[in-house]
């Protein structure tokens with residue numbers, strides 16, 4: 001996956017275009033990501049036992065297509081395409097196409 005949890009990404013299309021946020025979750029099977037503060041939706045919760053005593057509406061992020069986000073490089077602070085290098089031990093590492101910095 002080009003995008004990983006804890007990455008900062010820029011939304012490049014859809015109604016949240018231009019928003020930046022941190023990736024909360026990556027859903028590889030669906031090619032989707034959940035980004036903090038992006039694609040907010042209301043979800044109705046039911047009252048139940050345990051922690052949730054009151055039912056109600058909570059705001060939460062919907063998953064958005066991974067193609068709608070671009071990684072923001074920590075070094076050059078720009079939205080960038082991600083490339084992959086294979087290093088000596090066969091591991092793949094990501095790198096920034098703008099500044100060539102390896103992204104962990």
Ligand SMILES: [Zn+2]
Nearest residue numbers: 073076096099
């Ligand atoms: Zn960079």
